Amino acid sequence: MKSFRQELWFDTPTRVHFENITPQVRDCVRRSGVTEGLCLVNAMHITASVFINDNESGLHQDYRQWLEELAPHEPVSRYLHNRTGEDNGDAHLKRQIMGREVVVAITGGALDFGPWEQIFYGEFDGRRRKRVLVKIIGD
Numbered sequence: 001m002k003s004f005r006q007e008l009w010f011d012t013p014t015r016v017h018f019e020n021i022t023p024q025v026r027d028c029v030r031r032s033g034v035t036e037g038l039c040l041v042n043a044m045h046i047t048a049s050v051f052i053n054d055n056e057s058g059l060h061q062d063y064r065q066w067l068e069e070l071a072p073h074e075p076v077s078r079y080l081h082n083r084t085g086e087d088n089g090d091a092h093l094k095r096q097i098m099g100r101e102v103v104v105a106i107t108g109g110a111l112d113f114g115p116w117e118q119i120f121y122g123e124f125d126g127r128r129r130k131r132v133l134v135k136i137i138g139d
Contacts (some may be wrong), residue, residue: 004032004136007044012126015073015091018060021050021132022118025104026111028134035109037138041119042101045130047091049098049122052113067094067124091124098122106138 006028008021025041043050053059071093076082079089102119105112111119121132 001137001139002032002034002037004028004034004134006031006134008121008132008134009129010048010121010123010132011129012123015124015126016064016067016094017123017126018063019121019123020055020118021121022055022111025119025134029106029109029111029136032136034106034136034138037106037136039104039106039111040101040133040135041104042133042135043095043121043130044133047088047095047123047125048130048132049095049124050101050132051098051120051122052102052104052117053120054116055118055120063098063122067097070094070097088125094124095122098124106136 008024010019025039029039041050071090073090076087081089081092
């Protein structure tokens with residue numbers, strides 16, 4: 001069995017950001033040499049997310065609006081977590097909703113997606129460098 005590990009690094013200019021990372025993950029699959037296996041992609045920070053959905057800008061705006069309604073950033077005093085000196089209590093909740101990781105099957109050397117599926121990095125406390133782990137195992 002083969003194993004491949006790669007970190008993808010992101011430094012988003014805004015607090016909340018969604019980025020399609022499917023091309024980078026596909027490149028990892030290609031470089032791994034795995035033709036049948038699994039690809040794990042996970043955010044290695046507790047205020048960021050990895051999720052699968054459609055690459056459609058309206059949907060991404062809907063996510064931003066929906067998440068802000070569920071866990072508004074302000075007032076920052078509403079979150080007990082922010083008593084630690086942070087201002088990102090909302091980002092932790094948003095990450096919990098959107099998820100930490102995805103696992104995608106690799107079949108025939110390619111990500112085995114359903115129609116329209118793409119992998120996204122979701123950032124909820126940006127403006128600093130963060131990483132995503134891509135771990136691939138298989139034959």
